[in-house]
Amino acid sequence: MTETKRATEAAASEVLYAVEDHIATITLNAPERMNTISGPMLNDLARLLVEANQDPQVRCVILTGNGRAFCAGLDLRKTRSEDGLSEASSPTSLDLRNTPPTVMQAMDKPTICAVNGGAAGYGMDTALGCDIRIMAESAKLAAAFVKRGVVPESGGTWFLPRMIGWSKAAELIFTGRTLSARECLDWGLANEVVPDAELMGRARAVAKEIAGNAPLAVQAAKRMMRMGLNETFPDHVHHVYLQLLPLFKTQDMAEGIKAFMEKREPKFEGR
Structure with missing residues (x-):
């Protein structure tokens, strides 16, 4: 670039x-x-x-x-x-x-x-x-x-x-x-x-x-870490699950799994 x-x-x-x-x-x-x-x-x-x-x-x-x-x-x-x-x-x-x-x-x-x-x-x-x-x-x-x-x-x-x-x-x-x-x-x-x-x-x-990692997942992980500073463990686990749901639908998650199966580096696009 x-x-x-x-x-x-x-x-x-x-x-x-x-x-x-x-x-x-x-x-x-x-x-x-x-x-x-x-x-x-x-x-x-x-x-x-x-x-x-x-x-x-x-x-x-x-x-x-x-x-x-x-x-x-x-x-x-x-x-x-x-x-x-x-x-x-x-x-x-x-x-x-x-x-x-x-x-x-x-x-x-x-x-x-x-x-x-x-x-x-x-x-x-x-x-x-x-x-x-x-x-x-x-x-x-x-x-x-x-x-x-x-x-x-x-x-x-x-x-x-x-x-x-x-x-x-x-x-x-x-x-x-x-x-x-x-x-x-x-x-x-x-x-x-x-x-x-x-x-x-x-x-x-x-x-x-x-x-080089899936940007939406990285950002979600940071968001969860920040929230976890002020949450109980049960509340935090619940919020992590809710964060996972939209990630399951992303192209990047599909690409990550496909790259793992094909033994290659993934190409993430942030969507």
């Missing part, structure tokens, strides 16, 4: 979007300020996540950053009060239903965070919001919220206890500690750690493996 690229506004866009081989890559593109998130970036990121989730050609999403940082947090500088999120901004000006963490949590398409460098504050929460995290050797997760007088404002207090248990989450959040990529792997916060130069190649390899 021919690569297609589209900047959100212009060539100097702070969030880039590209689709190739059923994989959407969203790149934070403000390296001069370590990809700290401004107000317009928040809007563009949320919009592009929704676009990727709705595009039938996209089967997996990679989120990464340009430069030496993935994302150093929210852009709080007063000099960028029109574009950023200054301390004078009213919290009621943010519609939390349409912010990237909420949008990402509701996505059915699998998401991979290719953590290319430091991920602090909002950047750390955004990385945690992805389904899979592949980290470069030089990358770090910095839970520095309490050191700045705030709490993990973008999902960290929800993600961390579920990912690593209450005690480890408490240790990380209450100390505001920074973890190296290898420590993240040990703590269960990273799926893999790879040399910096191999990060995007590895992220694309995992995304391509995901994209």
